[in-house]
Amino acid sequence: xxxxxxxxxxxxxxxxxxxxxxxxxxxxxxxxxxxxxxxxxxxxxxxxxxxxxxxxxxxxxxxxxxxxxxxxxxxxxxxxxxxxxxxxxxxxxxxxxxxxxxxxxxxxxxxxxxxxxxxxxxxxxxxxxxxxxxxxxxxxxxxxxxxxxxxxxxxxxxxxxxxxxxxxxxxxxxxxxxxxxxxxxxxxxxxxxxxxxxxxxxxxxxxxxxxxxxxxxxxxxxxxxxxxxxxxxxxxxxxxxxxxxxxxxxxxxxxxxxxxxxxxxxxxxxxxxxxxxxxxxxxxxxxxxxxxxxxxxxxxxxxxxxxxxxxxxxxxxxxxxxxxxxxxxxxxxxxxxxxxxxxxxxxxxxxxxxxxxxxxxxxxxxxxxxxxxxxxxxxxxxxxxxxxxxxxxxxxxxxxxxxxxxxxxxx
Numbered sequence: 001x002x003x004x005x006x007x008x009x010x011x012x013x014x015x016x017x018x019x020x021x022x023x024x025x026x027x028x029x030x031x032x033x034x035x036x037x038x039x040x041x042x043x044x045x046x047x048x049x050x051x052x053x054x055x056x057x058x059x060x061x062x063x064x065x066x067x068x069x070x071x072x073x074x075x076x077x078x079x080x081x082x083x084x085x086x087x088x089x090x091x092x093x094x095x096x097x098x099x100x101x102x103x104x105x106x107x108x109x110x111x112x113x114x115x116x117x118x119x120x121x122x123x124x125x126x127x128x129x130x131x132x133x134x135x136x137x138x139x140x141x142x143x144x145x146x147x148x149x150x151x152x153x154x155x156x157x158x159x160x161x162x163x164x165x166x167x168x169x170x171x172x173x174x175x176x177x178x179x180x181x182x183x184x185x186x187x188x189x190x191x192x193x194x195x196x197x198x199x200x201x202x203x204x205x206x207x208x209x210x211x212x213x214x215x216x217x218x219x220x221x222x223x224x225x226x227x228x229x230x231x232x233x234x235x236x237x238x239x240x241x242x243x244x245x246x247x248x249x250x251x252x253x254x255x256x257x258x259x260x261x262x263x264x265x266x267x268x269x270x271x272x273x274x275x276x277x278x279x280x281x282x283x284x285x286x287x288x289x290x291x292x293x294x295x296x297x298x299x300x301x302x303x304x305x306x307x308x309x310x311x312x313x314x315x316x317x318x319x320x321x322x323x324x325x326x327x328x329x330x331x332x333x334x335x336x337x338x339x340x341x342x343x344x345x346x347x348x349x350x351x352x353x354x355x356x357x358x359x360x361x362x363x364x365x366x367x368x369x370x371x372x373x374x375x376x377x378x379x380x381x382x383x384x385x386x387x388x389x390x391x392x393x394x395x396x397x398x399x400x401x402x403x404x405x406x407x408x409x410x411x
Contacts, residue, residue: 203341
């Protein structure tokens with residue numbers, strides 16, 4: 001045999017299709033396998049287990065295959081200490097570095113297991129030893145510094161995969177025949193219950209929102225949720241904040257189906273809104289000066305809620321609060337997720353994907369979008385326990401506000 005390793009996996013291997021996906025992964029990586037042991041659970045709720053010897057063409061390919069299998073909850077039977085290498089250049093990980101998932105991960109050093117801090121997708125693992133006590137944390141490429149000790153290969157790394165919720169598949173509601181059964185009320189109540197549980201656990205509620213929230217007329221519902229304490233931090237782009245401020249200053253909002261040419265003066269009000277906030281110095285300064293007196297951003301500022309705005313090449317202005325350096329924007333987002341216990345993604349694909357990349361897999365995610373393709377992509381992006389809901393975001397937010405805010409009335 002060539003380079004090989006024995007691995008094991010436990011769970012509902014047959015009915016969930018995990019075992020077949022593991023074997024497909026081995027073949028896709030050009031490897032081979034022998035199933036050494038397979039114990040199938042007797043009853044429906046009994047877990048099964050498998051022990052498999054995996055072979056690859058060379059050690060590098062074997063290590064990459066082992067990392068891939070860990071996303072399925074497959075770990076090596078023999079546990080040795082993790083192998084470390086020193087980063088030689090800023091922003092460059094050593095060859096063969098361990099590529100992380102957002103799953104709960106542990107690393108063995110000197111015979112002792114250490115939990116990985118802030119698990120995140122597509123990073124390296126850096127080992128620090130402040131005051132002699134080792135700690136392991138994820139590090140993105142941009143934050144790698146020469147001299148860091150980085151984990152290479154899959155030896156000494158174990159990953160735990162949470163049980164997938166059978167309700168995580170995309171569900172549709174809104175117009176049409178499903179309205180008479182009102183499944184939307186059930187779904188909204190379940191989301192509200194998840195938010196209440198996160199709050200009971202002392203966790204923060206993270207929202208990721210796109211400009212569709214403004215276009216759908218959902219700002220009053222969002223403002224009610226902010227004021228009632230159901231929004232702790234918001235991730236968004238320049239567009240959401242700009243359209244919200246534009247509507248607050250000029251009493252109008254653009255229909256997303258209208259072109260700039262079809263509007264009187266095109267984007268004039270949008271640019272004037274940005275200019276007004278830039279003159280004030282920031283969104284919070286505009287609120288303090290009495291320039292901005294309404295809208296979602298006003299509610300966040302007056303209630304002391306956190307928000308992170310990250311820009312793109314399409315932005316007008318942008319607003320002074322927007323991170324125009326996307327790397328700095330990522331760092332600002334990472335700084336806000338440490339105690340997040342629930343995440344709601346509303347009508348934005350790009351910012352939702354960016355958030356999903358940095359969230360630990362233990363944070364439940366709800367994705368709401370009118371486009372089924374977006375919901376499907378986001379629901380199955382990463383490994384967070386989540387639910388996808390195909391719906392008009394305006395309908396969803398109205399119902400959520402009615403469920404969570406005692407004195408809220410439909411506008």
